Amino acid sequence: MTQTLADLIEEDIPQQRQEPLSGELRTLYLKEGEGARRKAARQGLWLAVAVYLLFSIIDIVLIPDVAAYTIAARFAVSATALATLEMQSRLGFKTQWLDFTCATALVSGYVAWLVPAITTGYTQNFSYFMIFGSIFMMGANLFFRFQFLLSVISSGVILVACFVALYLFPSNGPYQIALGTFYVSCFTFTSYVNWKLNEERYNVFLNALEARIQHKEATERGQALLSLSRTDPLTGLENRRAIDEKLRDYWSEWQRFGRNFVTILIDVDFFKKFNDCYGHQEGDRCLILVANALSDLIKQHNGSIGRYGGEEFIVLARMEKKEQVADIAEAIRCTVENLALTHEQRRDGISIVTVSVGAAFTRMQTGAKLEKIINEADRALYLAKAGGRNCARLFDPSDPQSSDESENIAALLKIAIGQSLVSLVYQPIQNVATGRVEGVEALMRLRMLDGTSVPPSLFIPVAERTGAILELGRWAIRTVCCELLADDHVRVVSVNVSPIQLKTPGFATSVAAILGETGVAGSRLAFEITEGLEMEMHSDILRCISDLKLLGIRIWLDDFGTGFAGLSWLRLIEFDTVKIDRSFLHDCGAPRGRAMLQDIIALIRNRGHKILVEGVETDEQMALMREFGIDKVQGFHVGRPAPAGSFRMKPTFHNSQTTVLKLA
Template sequence: MAGLVLLLAAAIVLQIGTGGLAAYVALLCAGLVWLVASADRPTSTTVLNRAIESVPAGLCVFAPDLRVIASNQRYASIYGLTRADIKPGTRLRQIIEARKAKRGISERVIDAFDGFDGMATSVHELRDGRFISVSRHPMTGGGLIEVHRDVTSERLAEMRANETMQELIEKQYAIDQAVIVAITDVKGIINYVNDNFCTISGYSREELIGQNHRILKSGVHSKQLFRDMYRSLAGGHVWRGELCNRAKSGKLYWVDTVITPQLGPDGKPVAYMAIRVDITARKEAEAKLSFAAAHDSLTGLLNRCALFDQAGIGSEPDVQPDRLSVHLIDLDGFKRINDTFGHDVGDRLLEAVASRLRSLATDRDLVARLGGDEFAMIRRVGDGAAGAAVDLGRRIVDAMAAPFDIEGHQIDISASVGIVLCPEHGSNSADLLKKADLALYDVKAAGRRGHRLYQPAMLEAIKGEKVLEAELRRAISAQEFELHYQPILDVESRTVHTAEALVRWRHPVDGLVAPDRFIALAERTGLIQPLSEWIIQRACLDAASWPPHVQLAVNVSATQFKRGNLFDVVLQALLRSGLNPRRLQIEVTETVLLEQQSEQLQTFRRLKSIGATLVLDDFGTGFSSASYLTNFPFDKIKIDKSFIQGLPRRDCAAVIASAVVLAKGLGISVTAEGIETEPQLDHVRSMGIDFAQGYLFGRPVPYRQLKCATVFPDGPGRVLQTATAGAN
């Protein structure tokens, strides 16, 4: 079944990406009919939903009575609908009415045609200016499949192309009114020219008569072209072609030329009459269109197709390609620039990045924008290719690190560069881009702002990650995770104030797996969502049995915030467990706040409204930590353990002291992470720290082993009081 789903997804992606519906619709319909027929089985329903959700377009499957069987989120998003609007059983007519009602969007069918076997495609113009292509495919046995694609870009491009073509037609009509005539003898000596000839060439009639026609030679054409022309004319045949001539001013102009030989009594040419039409405007327009087809419209750099065409990569499989280095360049944090300053500033930044890349390129280098904030550079290399390629990668990173001045804003951005060599790492564009992307991924995994040359081990690492991802999916389904808790102490009373929930994976073979092995992968693959929901629910149930003075701290990922349902998840967990919301602390890192700040702020306020405590984790490691304290309603900060480990160095002590002063001024309490020794505890306590966490007080332990009423002694005379997690 998995193989069929992959085949279906591939068919859908291909038919959507290329527009070639006929080649794949039969497979699509047959497969979906089979899946729909099996939909009463839970596994089949899951497979159907996954297959539909994987489609990069809006997809909705209707039964013979035009009621919804299944649909994906993309279908709802296109029209601003909710999942309830398109739930199974909903009639097609109801959906159409809902589309018209949502956000005031109305539709106007501007183009429609019928295809093969009842297939129909139409293009709808929405009131908000978007164009949506709707393809309807009947299924064997009744019902239909609708594929909805946002084709606004293609439609606008087509309209612009039509406008350009119309302009060319009008110009061509005007040009055709001006015919250029000249007569020469068989040796090419000019005997006659009309006024239009004089006008376009810039020569007077007196300057032209008696001169050889080579006076107009531009040097653009090969000698072979003229040999073929004279051979045809000498045989008494008419010759037609497009010629580029040079005017008296040196300017080049193009003429569509028809040369007719005038034959003597013996049937041999005695003179030639050339009738020309000025096609310079058309040639310039063609050149512009040709440029546009091969270049990015914003930056003027080559586009993806033109880059590899001009590099000669994969164009002739039997020909050994040149030695090349390919640099895949991705801007770090570009979306944040767009969100903060707007897309106009973002576009200007892309233009400035393109300019810097051009400044690094030689005349033989190729520079392209592949799309979005992704660029590429190809350089021909000789001996020492690896060293030269790495050096260029370093220079690209350094060039992007310098601040950009964009419309009065100083913008700091960095770049990550993945490097491959051709033919060492591949001889076609697909292989090279794939491996360059692996090298780029390695840079980003190491913290961005760097460069890497592809190594075969990177491919093996990705394969290993795919295996781990599959195991992680299975583990979530099999509930192989458990929570461990680490105490956070009140530094004055040395009693447990809070316990932080930390997830562990009880692997059936590898045993207990720490979160640094799987959390990052879970975030990249989206598996963090179900895992985080389980953590919040399990932790609240555990904490409900603790003494009422002990609070619970739970970490929340940026991915969960972006999904937008965090408040609902937390509220459900609190209701289910009976835990007082005032005992719940939500810990977030700065990455949560980098995007969609207005949406995040709304979530924070809703959590605060029910009494939850908000904590900014890893404080001091980001660029804007202090500003977040004034922009978001945090109750507590946790100073990153790197500063605690750096004590008693002056710089670390200064950061901690400054953070405490800032927090106290805002009425925010402070926790120090990573406390491992009594001197460290004494040091931070003297600075005014409220709470402490670290191995000095205990490592994370399972729920039943947590001593959440413990008093940790600070001297031999103090008594150690304990109570287990289940005690009341």
């Protein structure tokens, strides 16, 4: 049975509550009530003494013959009791000693007054005055917060003193019976009320204790839930939610107080291949080891680290200067490299686990938003990957590949197909020998929401960096097949593909699916590989090209001469056609440029490839192409780009006729 999050929390929090024993509860009750009892003892005694001394007036009125003695006794007992209580309080005596002093004061006050008062000659007055002795009994039971036993003993002593006085005082039997009954009733009633009050106080304490325990448990559960919701379960690092909250705090402090910080994104290189080769358990172990090593490093810089994705981590750290960023980024890279975790499935000459690091430092900019610094770190990470991985890059706003404009284009590309912001136009290609137009080249166009055109030189690199080229490429292949090939308006299409597409697993399969959907044979497609783009020389690309050839698709090499890998690719792959970049034709006005073009043509011809020259714009250039024996040309002299409708005609081309699709 699958465990829910609640089950996990239940396991994390101890469920067996340790109930305290009765004796422990009593001890805790007395301990927690000490503060209230100490306060009640001091305030109660001072108030009781004040009332006790005021009764001196009654002494003068009712028993004037012994008033001097009773008043002296009152002041003596009061002074002694207050002095003793204050001394105990200042010296920190336990609360029970303060209670004992108050109880003794009550008993002493009653007895000290009673002894001289009983000798008075005003017997009738005294018989009435004795009723007020019950006040001392009530004080012991109700006025102070004595423990029940101390209250009963105190009021009991007062009761005994009363009966002694009744015995010694010359009075008749009915009076003694009536007053004695009154005192017993008062003792019983006040003792019962005192017992109930103590019991109620204890129950209130128990309820409060239960409420505190429940609140503590609820708090612990809440903290456990919060901890689980903010912690990555695999690595124990903060998860994306927690790190996002911390990022907002960092950002707020930078906005308010100017405290600079760095955001660093870390991606484990070729982690998918590691997982596929060694298994997911080893993959998890790899991430844990990397996380622990990085966590130890970041603690030294008083920063925070969290897991931001599958194999991606994020670091936040406050730094004063931009120069410090490069040091921590390189330290991160070296830390993982020094772990020397084996990774034999890499094809870049490195056999250990490494990371790519992208960092962004806070900088003053108009309209800055929180997401900005994350996007900048992400773009720096992309450049680190594009730079060969196992390296660190700091975001540079002056780099065209990291500019804000490219960020806007990246956002536009996400909605380009759905909003019909991309389209294709076609430019004809002419056979030099026959003079006939044998095909067309399809050019991709992108416009912004306001209709402004975006140059291919801007949006194609961004599409490759963000991965949008994959969806755009599939859309372009399907569009050309539907617009020109399905109804036999043209015979062959060449699609300019990016190395990113060739390295993507399943690319050849997706092309086969499009051909199946549109009913177009693979032999009617030819894909162009642009030499100007950096291409990794590994088996994934070569295997993909081989799969495409099995589908019948022809492979062209585009923009030959503009990059550094052209000769290597001519050696590795049998291209059907090689396209020479227009810059070599335009340089033919000088003898050196003309000689270079002739050398390139000779090199390609010796390899047995057909040659297409781009950028033919004048009659003189066309004549030169005839002189050099070029197979095909393209340029404004042959025809300008036009919509697909201009080429929808009855099929009149021979099998060799060609249509070219270029994502540029």
